[in-house]
Amino acid sequence: MQLTVWTYEGPPHVGAMRIATAMEGLHYVLHAPQGDTYADLLFTMIERRGARPPVTYTTFQARDLGTDTAELFKTAVIDAHARFQPQAMIVGASCTAELIQDDPAGMALAIGLPIPVIPLELPSYQKKENWGAAETFRQLVRHLTQVVERSPMPGRRPSCNILGPTALGFRHRDDVVEITRLLQRMGVDIHVTAPLGATPADIARLGAADFNVVLYPEIAGEAARQLEKMCGQPSVRTVPLGYGATIDFINEVCALTGLDPAPVLDGVPSRMPWWSRSVDSTYLTGKRVFVFGDATHVIAAARVATEELGFEVVGMGCYNREFAREVRAAAADLGLTALITDDYLEVEDAIAALQPELVLGSQMERHIAKRLRIPCAVISAPFHVQDHPARFSPQMGFEGANVLFDTWVHPLVMGLEEHLLHMFRDDFEFSDEAGASHLGGHSAAPQTGVQTPAPAPVAAEGQSLASTEVAAVVSEIVWAPDAEAELRKIPFFVRGKARRNTERFAVEQGLATIGVETLYDAKSHYSR
Amino acid sequence: MSEAFVLDRPAPTGGCAETPVLRERGQREVFCGLTGIVWLHRKMQDAFFLVVGSRTCAHLIQSAAGVMIFAEPRFATAIMEEKDLAGLTDTNDELDRVVDRLLARRPDIKLLFLVGSCPSEVIKLDLSRAAGRLSEKHSPAVRVLNYSGSGIETTFTQGEDACLAALVPQMAEAPANAPQSLLIVGALPDVVEDQFRRLFAAMGIERVDSLPARKIADLPAVGPNTRFLVAQPFLGDTARALEDRGAVRLDALFPFGAEGTTDWLHAAAVAFGVDELKFRAVVAPGRERAARALEKVRPALEGKSIFFFPDSQLEVPLARFLSRELGMIPLEVGTPYLHRTHLARELPLLPSATRLSEGQDVDRQLDRCREARPDLSVCGLGLANPLEMEGLTTKWSIELVFSPVHGFDQAADLAELFARPLNRRDRLSDAIVPARAARREAASCN
Numbered sequence: 023m024q025l026t027v028w029t030y031e032g033p034p035h036v037g038a039m040r041i042a043t044a045m046e047g048l049h050y051v052l053h054a055p056q057g058d059t060y061a062d063l064l065f066t067m068i069e070r071r072g073a074r075p076p077v078t079y080t081t082f083q084a085r086d087l088g089t090d091t092a093e094l095f096k097t098a099v100i101d102a103h104a105r106f107q108p109q110a111m112i113v114g115a116s117c118t119a120e121l122i123q124d125d126p127a128g129m130a131l132a133i134g135l136p137i138p139v140i141p142l143e144l145p146s147y148q149k150k151e152n153w154g155a156a157e158t159f160r161q162l163v164r165h166l167t168q169v170v171e172r173s174p175m176p177g178r179r180p181s182c183n184i185l186g187p188t189a190l191g192f193r194h195r196d197d198v199v200e201i202t203r204l205l206q207r208m209g210v211d212i213h214v215t216a217p218l219g220a221t222p223a224d225i226a227r228l229g230a231a232d233f234n235v236v237l238y239p240e241i242a243g244e245a246a247r248q249l250e251k252m253c254g255q256p257s258v259r260t261v262p263l264g265y266g267a268t269i270d271f272i273n274e275v276c277a278l279t280g281l282d283p284a285p286v287l288d289g290v291p292s293r294m295p296w297w298s299r300s301v302d303s304t305y306l307t308g309k310r311v312f313v314f315g316d317a318t319h320v321i322a323a324a325r326v327a328t329e330e331l332g333f334e335v336v337g338m339g340c341y342n343r344e345f346a347r348e349v350r351a352a353a354a355d356l357g358l359t360a361l362i363t364d365d366y367l368e369v370e371d372a373i374a375a376l377q378p379e380l381v382l383g384s385q386m387e388r389h390i391a392k393r394l395r396i397p398c399a400v401i402s403a404p405f406h407v408q409d410h411p412a413r414f415s416p417q418m419g420f421e422g423a424n425v426l427f428d429t430w431v432h433p434l435v436m437g438l439e440e441h442l443l444h445m446f447r448d449d450f451e452f453s454d455e456a457g458a459s460h461l462g463g464h465s466a467a468p469q470t471g472v473q474t475p476a477p478a479p480v481a482a483e484g485q486s487l488a489s490t491e492v493a494a495v496v497s498e499i500v501w502a503p504d505a506e507a508e509l510r511k512i513p514f515f516v517r518g519k520a521r522r523n524t525e526r527f528a529v530e531q532g533l534a535t536i537g538v539e540t541l542y543d544a545k546s547h548y549s550r
Numbered sequence: 551m552s553e554a555f556v557l558d559r560p561a562p563t564g565g566c567a568e569t570p571v572l573r574e575r576g577q578r579e580v581f582c583g584l585t586g587i588v589w590l591h592r593k594m595q596d597a598f599f600l601v602v603g604s605r606t607c608a609h610l611i612q613s614a615a616g617v618m619i620f621a622e623p624r625f626a627t628a629i630m631e632e633k634d635l636a637g638l639t640d641t642n643d644e645l646d647r648v649v650d651r652l653l654a655r656r657p658d659i660k661l662l663f664l665v666g667s668c669p670s671e672v673i674k675l676d677l678s679r680a681a682g683r684l685s686e687k688h689s690p691a692v693r694v695l696n697y698s699g700s701g702i703e704t705t706f707t708q709g710e711d712a713c714l715a716a717l718v719p720q721m722a723e724a725p726a727n728a729p730q731s732l733l734i735v736g737a738l739p740d741v742v743e744d745q746f747r748r749l750f751a752a753m754g755i756e757r758v759d760s761l762p763a764r765k766i767a768d769l770p771a772v773g774p775n776t777r778f779l780v781a782q783p784f785l786g787d788t789a790r791a792l793e794d795r796g797a798v799r800l801d802a803l804f805p806f807g808a809e810g811t812t813d814w815l816h817a818a819a820v821a822f823g824v825d826e827l828k829f830r831a832v833v834a835p836g837r838e839r840a841a842r843a844l845e846k847v848r849p850a851l852e853g854k855s856i857f858f859f860p861d862s863q864l865e866v867p868l869a870r871f872l873s874r875e876l877g878m879i880p881l882e883v884g885t886p887y888l889h890r891t892h893l894a895r896e897l898p899l900l901p902s903a904t905r906l907s908e909g910q911d912v913d914r915q916l917d918r919c920r921e922a923r924p925d926l927s928v929c930g931l932g933l934a935n936p937l938e939m940e941g942l943t944t945k946w947s948i949e950l951v952f953s954p955v956h957g958f959d960q961a962a963d964l965a966e967l968f969a970r971p972l973n974r975r976d977r978l979s980d981a982i983v984p985a986r987a988a989r990r991e992a993a994s995c996n
Contacts, residue, residue, distance in 0.1 A: 024629040025604075025651055027622075032609040055668045057582025057701025060610045072939030074932065079579045084671065084702040098577070105913060117604035118702070121635070146604060147632040343697035360627040393622075469669030 026364050028386055030404060034154025035116045036061050041158040041241075042112060043189035045074040045548025047221040048162075049108035050077045051099050053091075053119035053126045060414070062099065068407050078102040082119070092124045096133060103135050107162045110138040110166065110222035112158065117146035122158060138222065139534035150364075152240045152316070152342050155188055159217060160244040166225040169253055175546055181211040181257075181277040183231045183249075186242030187218035192319065192403040194218060196416035201237065201262060204419050207287050208275060217421050229253035233243035233278055235262065237418070240342060263322035265294050265330055265423040292420035294427045298330055305440050306332050306431065310519070312378040313338040314361070314369055314387050318346030319417070321352045323382050323401050326426055337361065339369070341384075364391070377522040378467055379515065380434060385409070396518065397433035423496050435515050499528050502537045523548050557731040557899075558809045560876060565898035569906055571888060576911025579932050580861055580886055582701030584667060585614040586709025589952060591624040593737045594762050596660035599625040600652065601699070602645065602677060626652065630669060639650030642683075643677055649684055649694075656665065659692055661766040665712065666698035686825060691975035693766060695720065705886040705969075707935045707951065710737055714761055718791035721761075724773030732818055733770060733797065735788055736781030739954040740764070746805075746957060749815060752832045753824045761788070772797050777821045779814060781805060781956060783896075784863035786889050803895050805956045806864075807871035808840035813895070836958030843962030844875055850969040852877035859933060860910050861882035861947040868928075868950065868964075870899045876965055880904045881922050884915060925969060934973035941985025942969045 035052060043065050052058065059079050065071045080098045082091045113130040127141030140161055144154045152178050162516065184201060187194035202212050213231035214224045228234075234249055234257045236242045246257045256278060262271035269287065276283040297303065311333040317340040327333040332373065339361030340349045346362040353360035361372050370390045373381060381391040381398040384404050391398035400409045401417075414522045416422040498524040501509070512520050520541070527544035577774060584607060587599040600606050608627035615623065628648045632972040633639050645664075659670045662684070664677045677696040685694040697716040699709040714735065724731070732755055734746060743760055750758045759770030761778075774796035780789055781804070789799050793862045802817035812833055819829040856878050858865040872878040880900065884907040890897075900906075907915070912933075919927055920940065927937055934944045945968055955964040980987040 023634055023637075023648050024607050024631060025626055026629055028612055029605065029608045029627075029629075031605075035606075035608065055582070055701040056580060057584065057668065058606060058609065058707060059577070059579050059932060060581055060585075060613055062579065063930070064613055066933075070935060072935055074936045079577050081576070084700075085701070087672070101576075101913075117606050121669055121672045145632070146606065147630060147635055172969065184773065294571045309888050338933045370553040399800040435616075471570055529944045 024365075026365065028389075030364050030366070030384065030386060032061070032064075033117055033146050034149045034151060034157070035114060035142075035146065036064070037151040037154025037156070038112065038114060038142055038144060038158040039075055039077055040151070040155050040188040040190050041162070041217045042077060043071070044187065045076075045215040045220050045222070047109035048076060048188070049102055049106050049111050050075075051095070051102050051111060051113045051126070051130070052077055053095050053098075053114070053124060054079045054081070054115055054116035054433075056081045056083065058116045065189055067408055068126050068405070070407070072188070075189070076106065078106075078107070080119070082192055083212075085120060087524035091119075091122060092129060095124055095129055099130055099133055099135070101137075102135075103137070108137065108222075110140065110162075111135065111384035112140045112142055112162070114142035114144055115146075115352055120146050138165060140518050143260075143542075145261050149340075153344060155241045156244045159185075159241060160248050162217075162222070162225050163228065163245045163248045163252075167228045167249065167252060168228045170227075172230060172232060175279060179209055179211050180232045180281070181213040181230075182275075183213050183228050183234045184215040185234050185246055186238030186240075187215065188238075188241055189218070191218075191238065191241075192316075192401075192405055192409070193415060193417045196414055197237065197418040197422065198418035199414070200416040200421050201235070204262070204268075204272070205235070205275070206285065208272065209281050209285070210275065210279065222239045227498055227515075229255070232253065233258060235275075238314055240345065261318055261322060262418045263319065263422065264426065266419070267293055267322055267325065268292075268419055268423065292423045294330065294420070294423040297427050298332070302436065303332075303431075305436070309333045309380055309434070310336045310376070310378045311380045311382060312336060312376055312387075314374050314381075314383040315342065315403070316340060316342055316384075319402040320349055323426075324356060326423075327382065327430075330423070331427070331430065333380070336378050337372055339363065339372070350425055377518045379519065380430070382430060383446070394518070395514075397515070399430045399433055401430075435513075440513070499525055499533070500535045502535055505536045505538050505541050508538045520545070557813070561899050562901055564902050566902060566904055566906055567894075567898040567902035568895075569900075569902065569904070572905060572907040574907065574911040574914060575908050577913065578603050578705070578886075579859070579908045579912040579930055580910065581614060581706040581930065582610070582668075583699035583704030583706065583709025583712060584611060584665060584701075585663065585706055586699060586713060587611060587625045588615050590710060590713055590737060590762070592662065594764065594766070596658060596756065596765050597624065597663060598652070598656060598659040599663045599665055600649065601625070601627040601665045601667055602670045602675065603627055603630065603665075604669045605629050607667045607669075624656075630673075641673075642680060645680055646684065646687075651689075653688060653692060662688075662692055662694045663716070664694065664696040665709075665713075666700055666703075668700045668702050671698060671700045673704060685727045693720070697856055705863075707782070708887070708981070710782070711785045711787045714785060714788040715791045717762060717945075718772070718788065718795065720766075720771055720773035721795070723795075724771035724776060728771070728773055728775050729757060730777060730822065731759060731770070732822065733753060733772070733776050733778040733792070734758065734760045734781055735778050735785055735792070738781055738956055739863055742954045742956050743831055743962060745959060746815075749832060749836065750818065753819055753822070753829060755818060755822045755824070761792075774798075777818070779818055780892060781814075782864070783867055783889060783892055784887075785964075786892060789892070801808075801895060802868040803870070804864075804900075806867050807875045807961045808837050808844065808958060809875060810867060810871055811840070811956070811958050811961065812837055818858050827907075833958075840958040840961040845967050847962055847965040848876050850972055851965065853878045853879065854925035854972065855881050855922070856880050856968070857919050857922060858883045858885070859912075859915060859919075859927065859928045859929035860886045860907070862951050863887060863889070864918075865928070866900070866906075867897050869904065870896050871961075871964070872968060873901055873904075874899060875961075876968075878926075878968075881924050882907060882915075882918060884908070884910065886910070891906065896909070926972060928968075941988075943975050945971050 065075050080094045096304045113126045130139045234246045236246045249255045260271040260274045262268040272283050311327050320340050324335050341364045350360045366386045381387050382401045384402045387405050388398045524544040666677050679692045681696040695716045697712040711750040763769045772795045776797035800817040803813035804813040805811040865883050869883045882905040888908045934946045937944045954960045
């Protein structure tokens, strides 16, 4: 058993729903008890979808158990086919139905519907949402895609499939628009985009494209491998997330197709590089950043943060273990050890211990950061309704790079403002207790007396205890009142770091009390 | 005291008391009982809810809680894994380990609920034995109880019923010669609970307790001299458990609107022998305030039709309130479960043309709703946006469970919850709401 307060990923059948909901003409019959229908509201509320997901739940009850749950399932399949007239159907069981072993696959096939019916085996007690989405997409490809002959590429416009965008994906809708435009400008035709917006008939003709673009490896990686095997289609695996990665992506596509990258790279494809070099961005130098989320977004974010914004990544990790190796490698490049966990309490520990100046994470990290009063921007699912904006707001491509600059820099106090806050800290109308002006009243911390530390979370079994141990030692240290007062003269957005550094310094020096001198000794120690 | 004082207007002849109920069996678009945790964990300040279930349960609670409203909630999930089901681990050992870890992290917990889920029910994990064992181990610091919030046993608000019913055996035995006391049953927002307490005090009813109590130590005693008022229509099992301990339920309308609140308070006044004139004097200010405030909302709602999808079991009393005090026309009142005994006074007050439905086949019900084109549809979160997209105005029902809506001083707030979607639709331009322009045109052609 795993104790969890919040969870990053839903069960695998929610992953299957993300595929079904993204597509047209596909229906999902899910053998599930009442209650599992909650998943509908993820799509209708968080993503503000105007239609119910194309899912029929059997809604069995306790009194049905051992009698007619199988019959319920058959009726649901027949009714769903009659009502929704889908081109194809996927069938499967949620966690409870898996236990009652009704064999939805066998039953659905026995009904003999005149459309393809694809059974899904999604082991609820072993796997999670992203895996479920990837497996569903792979099964659709395996069952529906037809193997076709392709004419040689030279002498005509090459074509590709864009694979991976789903419903409830973090800005997938906008990324697809941006990357479609980019590929078209390069001279590549988009054959099919899937699953988002595709029909089962579109899945059937995937094999006719020259190559595949794996936009979201978590979801499309397996399907692309399946297509490589079945249809001999190569894949472009660079994820065009960030300015540099977008250029790499363009070069990879061009190497594969023989196209010339110069026309799309000429001119000014993005404002981001100049914004980043401009003098107001000087204050971004070396800002300490913690990055956590799904592997793809985390790896890309770490690169953008270090190479394109001049931040220092002080910690990074992901919640989807399937991609742990990639994240570990990316972290090692930065001299870090990746945190691979789906326990948000461990992530909270890590952030509390590191005291970064910015957190780039999911909705979970936003919550943690709010508690710890650290600025935060969301870069990955799971996300809040506010992260699904009405405006065009991609993460990928050159426009995506612009969006990243704006959204990551926004939570921070800006260049000149930072200096003004230093200068006029005691001005009653411009006090740092009010927080940054652009953040309204929301960022102001209750600054009365000693900052209350977050309750020390219990360490998970097998987890490194380093941070908790330090926390335990630190709690023994006493701040002298004058040192506490001096600390309060430091602007709020660096105060957390100063407090932590000073406490760490005091622990290292074996001091029991922190005085004003300790504060400045620590400052001098860490400035080296 | 005349009935006429309590009821603001005469009951329609027969009402819905004898109306046949449409019972459907199909896909249900209703939360399961686990979601009760979302409000119960805030109401019981030293309680913690541990769902013993699957990843789906954890994900459900998270989604129902608005994707993390609470940074440090008093609930969690013990997620069962493959090794638990395959018998590679002893599930009871695993549970004990999880509970130990939890209690070490949260020493403030005094009451721990082990909450059963669909998977734990299906594998027949005996949570009542586990609760007994853990209670023994952790007493007296922590009491451990269990109930089921599973979707195969309960719907949405029934989780609260199961939870409160689990508390009843923990209540001390009130002596047979104890003075008569009043118990308010149902998790109400503190502000509402306090308003009711003030009204009862003004009537001279001294001993008033609540179930659930805000702290486990304040759990009241119960006995033959306990009279109880049910504040929520979904508390059937809790009421039965209290009756089994000798307590007597006071039959009343539910305290929604001026009329319902008056009737509910009156039932207590009668049981405690409060002088009628005194009762009138006590309720008059609140009742007048409610009536005045409702008059302001009435023009927005009068003559408008309303369609209830089944959700919280509050549907029947709400439809009664909206039709009698605000002049709305209930077309269909769907409820997950129709508790005939507790609704005995409510049903005759619904207009006799109202269709009552129990259970759900969501696709068929959506067909009926599209056919009826009500001015307002009340439904769960999964259906609201799709119906809006079809041009129907909706009220998401979850707010009715979370907001303070009981009592005199909340009557207009409750009405306002229904008026707001209509008001919003009126404010928005035709460019934003094309469906409204089309409807207006259709109406003017007739």
